[in-house]
Amino acid sequence: MTNRIEAQIRAKGLRLTGQRKLIAQVVASAHDHPDVPELHRRVAEEDDRISLATVYRTMKRFEELGILERHEFRDGRARYEPAAKRHHDHLIDVDTGTVIEFRSEEIERLQAVVARELGFDLVGHRLELYGRRRTARKES
Amino acid sequence: MTNRIEAQIRAKGLRLTGQRKLIAQVVASAHDHPDVPELHRRVAEEDDRISLATVYRTMKRFEELGILERHEFRDGRARYEPAAKRHHDHLIDVDTGTVIEFRSEEIERLQAVVARELGFDLVGHRLELYGRRRTARKES
DNA sequence: ATAACTGCAAACTTTTTGCTCGATG
DNA sequence: CATCGAGCAAAAAGTTTGCAGTTAT
Numbered sequence: 001m002t003n004r005i006e007a008q009i010r011a012k013g014l015r016l017t018g019q020r021k022l023i024a025q026v027v028a029s030a031h032d033h034p035d036v037p038e039l040h041r042r043v044a045e046e047d048d049r050i051s052l053a054t055v056y057r058t059m060k061r062f063e064e065l066g067i068l069e070r071h072e073f074r075d076g077r078a079r080y081e082p083a084a085k086r087h088h089d090h091l092i093d094v095d096t097g098t099v100i101e102f103r104s105e106e107i108e109r110l111q112a113v114v115a116r117e118l119g120f121d122l123v124g125h126r127l128e129l130y131g132r133r134r135t136a137r138k139e140s
Numbered sequence: 141m142t143n144r145i146e147a148q149i150r151a152k153g154l155r156l157t158g159q160r161k162l163i164a165q166v167v168a169s170a171h172d173h174p175d176v177p178e179l180h181r182r183v184a185e186e187d188d189r190i191s192l193a194t195v196y197r198t199m200k201r202f203e204e205l206g207i208l209e210r211h212e213f214r215d216g217r218a219r220y221e222p223a224a225k226r227h228h229d230h231l232i233d234v235d236t237g238t239v240i241e242f243r244s245e246e247i248e249r250l251q252a253v254v255a256r257e258l259g260f261d262l263v264g265h266r267l268e269l270y271g272r273r274r275t276a277r278k279e280s
Numbered sequence: 281a282t283a284a285c286t287g288c289a290a291a292c293t294t295t296t297t298g299c300t301c302g303a304t305g
Numbered sequence: 306c307a308t309c310g311a312g313c314a315a316a317a318a319g320t321t322t323g324c325a326g327t328t329a330t
Contacts, residue, residue: 051287110247120271127267131260191312
């Protein structure tokens with residue numbers, strides 16, 4: 001079953017190797033935001049001859065070609081997600097590390113305004129919210 | 141001459157060593173946002189017996205006690221600035237690396253709203269804008 | 281066939297840490 | 306003088322790279 005990433009690999013003129021197919025599958029089906037060593041673990045479950053270096057090289061290559069987007073939250077590790085969906089930012093649950101995607105047109109717009117006021121054209125941004133799940137009652 | 145950071149070192153019950161005095165001075169007078177190896181270089185100009193490990197340990201200690209704030213832009217290195225001033229975010233000039241501080245009440249407010257809508261209490265955030273200086277005419 | 285790709289191990293960068301000695305309060 | 310801090314070198318953790326062999330096109 002050829003997923004969207006495989007199609008893009010071909011389209012960008014990359015060779016569709018077994019490793020890349022497998023890595024693409026793992027990335028496409030990852031609904032959390034795993035770092036590279038974790039992706040390697042998942043890939044290795046299927047084929048343990050795939051090296052960590054290959055996963056790193058593949059992620060970098062995929063990002064260069066716009067197939068994946070790279071993020072780096074507070075822990076400093078690189079995380080990737082398919083670039084297909086539309087732009088969004090992230091809210092990280094500080095207790096669990098769970099990453100929630102969100103989108104705020106209002107904030108997007110204001111960012112451009114702020115940049116412009118400072119004499120810049122906005123070419124990118126990084127917005128991460130860190131939050132704690134709201135519960136009815138207070139606990140420890 | 142005792143700067144604000146030295147006062148805080150005492151106030152927090154840390155020992156005011158020669159190394160810390162010097163590091164505090166360098167940090168206080170740095171108006172860019174240097175990373176740790178760079179701070180070490182500046183400190184070493186004054187006293188080259190101060191080790192890199194000490195600068196790292198001091199930065200971490202200072203951050204834990206709220207004397208400094210740590211940032212990490214796209215390059216992945218830790219950067220520090222005195223925590224004294226009021227909260228602000230950063231715009232990074234992608235061509236020069238220059239860091240500009242700004243503040244947007246509007247964005248601050250919206251972040252809390254977004255978090256709340258997702259069922260979270262906002263406990264922190266990271267907002268960085270990446271921009272290119274606007275010039276009158278277009279170049280290369 | 282040949283350029284692209286992979287695996288392996290070694291190298292790199294930034295940051296942390298164990299240990300011993302020295303300095304501060 | 307008891308403890309906290311500093312220096313040094315080694316270790317971590319994540320990531321990159323040189324090289325030689327393999328594979329997709």
